Amino acid sequence: MLLREALDRPRLRLTLLVGADELERPVSRVYVTDLPDPRRYLSGGELVLTGLMWRREPADSEAFVAACAAAEVAAIGAGDAAFGSVPEDLVEACRRHHMPLFEVPVEISFREVIDEVTPSLWARRFTGLATVLGRHRGLVAAIAAGARLADLLQPVAADLGVDCWVLAPTGRLVAATAALPAGAPADLATAFLAAGRLPARVTVDGRRLEMVGVPGRPAHRLASWLLAYAARDRTHASAGTRDRTAPPSGARDRTAPPALPDAAAELTSLIAMERAQVDEAARIERRLADQLGAALAGRGGPADVRGRLLACGLAPDATFLAVATSLTGLSTPSELAVAVCDEIVRPAGEPAAVTGDAIPDAVLAVLAVAPERAAAVLDTIRTSVAVLSCGLGTGRLAVGVSAPVTGAEALTGAVAEARHALRTALARPDRATVVCAGELASHLLLLAGVPADTRRAFRDRLLSPLIEYDRAHHADLLQTLDAFLASAGSWSRCAALLHVHVNTLRYRIGRIEQLTGRDLSRFEDRVDFFLALRLPSNGDLPFGR
CATH class of the missing domain: 1.10.10.2840 (PucR C-terminal helix-turn-helix domain)
Incomplete structure (x- = not known):
């Protein structure tokens, strides 16, 4: 229901005092309060009805309206019983905060307003629920037929009236309906990992986004995807691009609900189906990677290493980087360490195999890289680790990276270099550290292998x-x-x-x-x-x- 429809009730005789250009705001419910700051009880989109019992002096109006604006309510309805009319200071405060204000006549009780508006709200919700169920059945059928998140996210988000972004905990973009400003993905991932609780809100380029988590395997935030979403509005033609026709500072275009809990539930359900498929594919790939890890650990000859590389989709004569990762101090350390190592190397976009079966108490990733890309891949690994450090809590993340080597025969030596670099990283006091073998002087690299x-x-x-x-x-x-x-x-x-x-x-x-x-x-x-x-x-x- 829109604010225009809620006010257009002849029996209620409601009079709009402020906000004639804000009538397209959606209404989520009707809430009655006389608290001077009701924010803790508001979730956005409410018609706030108040008898003005909180007003002792004109300055109180500014505080009350500011609190309602911060909670993103749809409008304020003021009763006439206390003062005979709506105080002018309340009118001015609503005008400053671009908050719609309407007058409830003294002969109309708040109960009558609730009884008039609420049935229409529930009718809309039941209709919406039927739509959601139908759309969900269609999504399940589409995914079963082979459709992926990138194919489905745009039409679903359009139906829901939102822009949304799905990111991995390193800031790697999984799917999106619009572009993000440079640096925003890493900022979103950092905010997601550092948030005390979810859902959370974050501002990107002046636009407030809601964030929720989409757990995977294992169920830890470091291994979860994040969904960031916001209502599509006239203020932003696309994410990160400010429309020159945006309302003045302090004004918001309120053509869609600010909290959008129903949209979050639908999008999360869709993303969870994609995540389940990704996790299952990763589980199968890691079986092959573990066979490569066993060969690199010495449980096979050079020919065995070449065969295992091919099984993992890595050319035996390629240039390789070995990345050794240690994650300590967290629950489910081995399973989580594999997921974290995979996420550290995945943003580089290079073919990789990740195994926990090659190095004692560590996880190994083998990447096939073009020689000229080795430095860029190392920079990407450092960036990923820096972002993930925000979600470590009491844990520690250490990463050792070998120098580039060419051919399967040289890979065992690269793994040894990565292990030495990992020992160096573990010796440092930082919570998250990346050390490349190329950074170490030759004598220090030798000493790293000595107990x-x-x-x-x-x-x-x-x-x-x-x-x-x-x-x-x-x-x-x-x-x-x-x-x-x-x-x-x-x-x-x-x-x-x-x-x-x-x-x-x-x-x-x-x-x-x-x-x-x-x-x-x-x-x-x-x-x-x-x-x-x-x-x-x-x-x-x-x-x-």
Whole structure:
């Protein structure tokens, strides 16, 4: 029912005071209140009837109308019983907020207004329900015949009078009825993951959108799609494009319900059917990917890896990236980690196989990429992880990416590089981290594959005598050793760097050699000291510090 129809009731003798150009607003229900701020009880589209008991002074009108405008009610109906007529301050407040206002004569009770309007509202709803059921049957039949969400979303949204967007939790666009501004998909995904509760509202390019989740498998927000939708109106010809004929600031075109709960239910049902098909296809694909993971884990030869790549739709002679992902601190970690890893690499748009059967306590994705696309794919992975970090809560997400390699024979080495990069990412304190093997110096990459207790023992064996001596004698032997190596063994450069005489430096180096049993004229001993100096006392690698 539109506001025009609700007011056009001769028996009620309602008089419109403000909002002659807002009569196409839809009405959802009639609500009676004398609260000064009724927002918590409003969902949008109401005819708010009030006896003005909340008004003590003119300023109260501004507060009441502002609250109703924020809740997006259809109109305010003011009774004459309290003041004999509608106060002028209420009229002015409604005019400022572009809020329709009508007068209810003193001889007409609010009960009469409810009894007159409500039956028409229910009749419209029953008619709408029959339409919804018929449309739902048609959608089920269409999907069974092979139609997909991209084919069905546009006509269904048009019938419902909405624009809508379906996105993955990384901001990847699944389907849409209109374009979004640049950056808006990632912003929507971030808002979706960070929302305390759903449904939620978010503003994009000045347009307020409703957001709901469409769960998948597993049932976690990090693995869900999001539906964002808004009523189609004259303010936006398409998403992100402002119509030059838009009403003045503060005004809204209200030709469709603001909350649209029925539209959300219908759209969610349609999207859930698509999501079920996608999840089933992914389950089958992961069976093949797990066979590839087993081959890469050493449970098969080179020929087996090539065959498994082909089964996954990946050319054995392609250029590959290996992506290792660890997700900890959340429920259903293994199943969720596979879904998250899949979503991290999917926005890149490259053929991929995702398996949890290749690396202990991690998930592996193998991507076939064009060599010139490798850097862009890495950037996309970083962007995806940054968005997903908003939904981690107490969890941690670490990702290691190999350098590009060519051919199935090199893929095992790429997986090892991705594992080393993953260990580096896990050593960093950030909640979500991406490390590429190309970022690591060669010696750090080697050390990443060494257990932490072994690294700690190596450091202590070489440096503990110097640390203890410095503690007892304040001799700065550790600093001297670091400066000597940084100076490539040059006595004069090192002495100048430390601001000491060369003879003092020679004495300190001799003491270092005596305490450690090493010879700093030997290249091998210099390398050992160089590595030991770059390991903290706990054996962790200093990546990212």
